Amino acid sequence: MKKLWLMFTLLMLSGCGIRTLDPHSGTARDQAFLIYFSFAIMVVVMVIVFALMIRFVWKYRQTAKNKDDLPEEINGNKRLETAWTLIPVVLLTILAIPTVAITYDLSPTTTTDTEGAIHVQVTGERWNWTFEYANGKQADNVVLPVGETVVFHLNSNDVIHSFWIPELGGKQDVIPGKEILFEVTPDEKGSFIGKCAEFCGLDHANMRFDANIVSAEAYQAWLEKE
């Protein structure tokens, strides 16, 4: 028990930040909104259910007075059954509307949706990523200008990987034989860790890269450097 407390305290002190909840792009912000939104609904449901449960446990506890009473029969009560069917339907509908809207909105389905964007070919391979720009430049880490829309063209040379830069959004499956587009507009400078989020073999944990978001000038200079 002592050890458990120590582990818990260390975990809390380490400030293990949840990077998906520290969004630095519109995509990541939309995703973080969905997380908070569903969490809020969950908290409301949880508070109501727990409050009712505590109340009923207390109100209907056995006492010397009621110990021979039989509970009221509620089987077939139309009002109750309608209520406990409709409440989840309403909650799920409230959840589904923004979820479906945002999901359809997040990624382009064709390249014509994104003319004027920066297009980067991304190839996942056990166990590294290669980024190729329109001018032919190849790199192991991705460099992008702040405020510009970028479309990643995700491809895999072997197995299924998953492309994920938590602060910028994702994750997006990378499937061999199928190009998947993933659009992001980073809106703050910074260096973020990207990773493979689909277990793909022995060195999966090391399948990482850096996503460096820099000024337009720094990006241009980097792009033109051999």
Ligand SMILES: [Cu+2]
């Ligand atoms: Cu992988």
